[in-house]
Amino acid sequence: MSNKFRSAxxxxxxxxxxxxYLFRNIESGQVVYSQLPHLNNYQIKQxxxxxxxxxxxxxxxxxxxxxxxxxxxxxxDKAVVAYNGLVELRYMRDVTKRKEAESMRKRNSDGNIWYSAQFRPSYSQESIADLSAVVDEFKFKTKIYWEDIWRKGDDKYWNLDLAQHLEFPQKILVDRSVILNELRENSRISKFKRNSKD
Structure with a gap:
């Protein structure tokens, strides 16, 4: 059902x-972007x-x-544009600008981009940089909820007139779907309020 791109x-x-949604792989550090609060094969393949x-x-x-x-x-519409922008930046880094991306990645003493147990911090750092770039390029105001606020990096890498940084309403000691459902409902309520003012 969800194995395809979704329109606004x-x-x-x-x-x-x-x-x-930005999901990180706890073993490798890879990140997958999603329009929905879960992952599927379409997103990984894309x-x-x-x-x-x-x-x-x-x-x-x-x-x-x-x-x-x-x-x-x-x-x-802005969420769809942002999602497409993130996917396009990933494609550029992995395909069209691969050599430039490889030359900028931090490496360990053996010349590899992984650290302990094959973990590659470069991938999550690049995805955060891409999110910052998309917000800034399109001038989209956004609230970004983080599992841990330190993941966003230094404020100097963000346009703080556009991006508001918050932590998840609860720590992920409960099922993550509870938190994602809460964020979704809060977003829908605030969108409804904005529309009713217009």
């Missing part, structure tokens, strides 16, 4: 919120166009993915 109209009609031995195509096994951030936009 479809997301609104089906009770979702104008959000983009976002890992040229997997290799350093950046293998991940599985969608639920136990290795954790929600890292939820970006809440002012409209469904």
């Amino acid at each position: 109209k479809w997301l609104e009609k089906n009770g979702f919120a104008p959000q983009v 976002q890992f166009k040229r997997p290799n031995w350093e950046n293998k195509k991940p599985t969608k096994r639920r136990d290795i993915w954790q929600i890292m951030a939820v970006a809440d936009f002012e409209s469904f």
Whole structure:
């Protein structure tokens, strides 16, 4: 059912919120962007166009993915544009500008981009930089909810007139779907209030 791209109209009609979800792989550090509060094979296939031995195509096994951030936009159209922007930046880094991206990645003493237990922090750092770039490029006001606020990095890398940073309303000691549902409902309520004022 969810194995395809979703339009702004479809997301609104089906009770979702104008959000983009960033899921991180706790084993590898890889990040997958999603229009929905869960992962599926479509997103993995779409976002890992040229997997290799350093950046293998991940599985969608639920136990290795954790929600890292939820970006809440002012409209469904903006959320779709932001999602497409993130996917396009990933494609550029992995395909069209691969050599430039490789040259900028921090490496360990052996010249590899992974650290303990094959973990690659570069991937989550790049996804956060891409989110900052998308918000700034399109001038989208957004609230970004983080699993841990330190993940956003230094404020100097963000346009703080556009991006408001918050932590998840509760720590992820409960099922993450509870938190994502709460964020979705809050977003839908605030969007309804904005629309009723117009």
